[in-house]
Amino acid sequence: MDIIELDSLNAYYGDKKILNNINMKIKKNKITAIIGPSGCGKSTLLSVLNRMLEENGGSTRGNIAFKGKDISSYDKEEIRKKIGIVFQKPTPFPMSIYKNLTYAPIYYGTRDKKKLEEIVQDKLKVSGLFEEVKQDLGMSALKLSGGQQQRLCIARALTVDPEVLLLDEPCSALDIKNTAHIEEMLLRLSQEYTIIIVTHNLSQAKRISDYTAFILDGELIEYDETEKIFNNPEDNRTKEYIEGIYG
Numbered sequence: 001m002d003i004i005e006l007d008s009l010n011a012y013y014g015d016k017k018i019l020n021n022i023n024m025k026i027k028k029n030k031i032t033a034i035i036g037p038s039g040c041g042k043s044t045l046l047s048v049l050n051r052m053l054e055e056n057g058g059s060t061r062g063n064i065a066f067k068g069k070d071i072s073s074y075d076k077e078e079i080r081k082k083i084g085i086v087f088q089k090p091t092p093f094p095m096s097i098y099k100n101l102t103y104a105p106i107y108y109g110t111r112d113k114k115k116l117e118e119i120v121q122d123k124l125k126v127s128g129l130f131e132e133v134k135q136d137l138g139m140s141a142l143k144l145s146g147g148q149q150q151r152l153c154i155a156r157a158l159t160v161d162p163e164v165l166l167l168d169e170p171c172s173a174l175d176i177k178n179t180a181h182i183e184e185m186l187l188r189l190s191q192e193y194t195i196i197i198v199t200h201n202l203s204q205a206k207r208i209s210d211y212t213a214f215i216l217d218g219e220l221i222e223y224d225e226t227e228k229i230f231n232n233p234e235d236n237r238t239k240e241y242i243e244g245i246y247g
């Protein structure tokens, strides 16, 4: 099933066209990787999906549907809940681990202490952090390592039960071990969530994604099963990119 559909999508910053006529269907509960050289429009594409582009001063033309309904017909807050985003640099709130994870549920009205504790435990478990931090949930999240902070940020994004998780180069500031932790986590999460990940790391796209989209200069050059993109791309530009000729 397709959870997101882009139909003739164009995205602009001012008069400058950043994305050109993108047609794309994102499969539910799969991992889709977005690859392409620096500046080609990958982050812009993510920001279109949760309507952040408008806030950054951009605009779009064309259609974006989430679960068959135009994205602009949803309340903006509802979209942010359903489509979470995690950025390259871990951004824990300067408060305890516990408060990082209860912040959004409390904002959305959960008051029951037991329920909040359940959310904290559950999300720490899916993020693989529980064993590492369970002794001291009152500790400042800023004292965690970079990799732990990033896992916490993913766990935090999950506390409002999104359906889609957007990740913008979530591992680029992390070492191999922490990257492996995040990748394992994403593979686990893809059973329950739709994941769209922007990555510069082609081996990462190959390792974890089901589908890969290759973007060049704002155009979607090729979008297919990851195995096909990496083993037998249709377009010569895709082939050149994955062979490391440019980007």
Ligand SMILES: Nc1ncnc2c1ncn2[C@@H]1O[C@H](COP(=O)(O)OP(=O)(O)OP(=O)(O)O)[C@@H](O)[C@H]1O
Pocket (backbone or CB within 6 Å): 013, 018, 036, 037, 038, 039, 040, 041, 042, 043, 044, 045, 056, 057
């Ligand atoms: N807030 C903004 N205002 C104006 N132009 C912007 C803004 N954000 C991005 N751009 C421009 O949009 C184009 C695409 O940028 P984007 O960040 O989407 O690319 P990217 O593929 O994610 O790059 P990278 O891999 O380097 O992160 C670039 O030319 C960039 O300068």
